[in-house]
Amino acid sequence: xxxxxxxxxxxxxxxxxxxxxxxxxxxxxxxxxxxxxxxxxxxxxxxxxxxxxxxxxxxxxxxxxxxxxxxxxxxxxxxxxxxxxxxxxxxxxxxxxxxxxxxxxxxxxxxxxxx
Amino acid sequence: xxxxxxxxxxxxxxxxxxxxxxxxxxxxxxxxxxxxxxxxxxxxxxxxxxxxxxxxxxxxxxxxxxxxxxxxxxxxxxxxxxxxxxxxxxxxxxxxxxxxxxxxxxxxxxxxxxxx
Numbered sequence: 001x002x003x004x005x006x007x008x009x010x011x012x013x014x015x016x017x018x019x020x021x022x023x024x025x026x027x028x029x030x031x032x033x034x035x036x037x038x039x040x041x042x043x044x045x046x047x048x049x050x051x052x053x054x055x056x057x058x059x060x061x062x063x064x065x066x067x068x069x070x071x072x073x074x075x076x077x078x079x080x081x082x083x084x085x086x087x088x089x090x091x092x093x094x095x096x097x098x099x100x101x102x103x104x105x106x107x108x109x110x111x112x113x114x115x
Numbered sequence: 116x117x118x119x120x121x122x123x124x125x126x127x128x129x130x131x132x133x134x135x136x137x138x139x140x141x142x143x144x145x146x147x148x149x150x151x152x153x154x155x156x157x158x159x160x161x162x163x164x165x166x167x168x169x170x171x172x173x174x175x176x177x178x179x180x181x182x183x184x185x186x187x188x189x190x191x192x193x194x195x196x197x198x199x200x201x202x203x204x205x206x207x208x209x210x211x212x213x214x215x216x217x218x219x220x221x222x223x224x225x226x227x228x229x230x231x
Binding site for chain 1: 147149153157158159160161164172206208210212220222224225227
């Protein structure tokens with residue numbers, strides 16, 4: 001069975017600073033994908049970044065980067081130069097063949113960016 | 116980019132009635148649709164997976180007779196909450212996987228269901 005763990009229920013960061021949101025996972029699938037989504041209060045799920053289990057380099061998308069440490073089974077999200085609009089819930093998710101390719105989500109981290 | 120249109124965005128219904136939620140993929144063919152439920156301040160929990168033209172696969176603990184899923188075409192999947200009760204009040208959101216099998220998942224905008 002797959003498991004995603006996000007241990008930070010809430011995080012604060014000051015505007016323009018960088019913040020790291022933690023995510024660890026557990027799976028027996030050799031092939032899997034890791035995703036990060038942002039969910040503002042409106043409820044929509046906004047895709048941020050994807051990392052495949054066989055990708056050699058850490059994924060980056062603008063201000064978002066994924067610190068992928070395969071041996072440690074961690075996939076932390078780094079947001080650089082935080083903006084007030086980054087305040088939202090952030091979910092780490094994993095997809096694997098044994099999950100029927102459904103995304104399995106962690107509990108989420110609530111990020112608040114302060115001026 | 117790919118868009119999944121989910122309707123309604125909000126619905127209030129009386130206890131005992133049924134509510135239908137639609138998810139349409141507007142510019143791609145969604146062979147697989149995933150339905151999630153999210154209670155306040157909690158994570159998204161997978162309810163069921165539906166593939167076009169076949170019966171949905173429900174997760175353990177999800178009542179298939181209560182949450183009817185139909186995926187009759189490659190562009191439309193529906194979730195019907197039958198005989199709704201207040202405990203069914205939740206945020207329901209669909210997610211489509213493009214038939215090309217890529218890494219892309221496109222989410223609907225969600226439906227906030229309140230049963231009174």
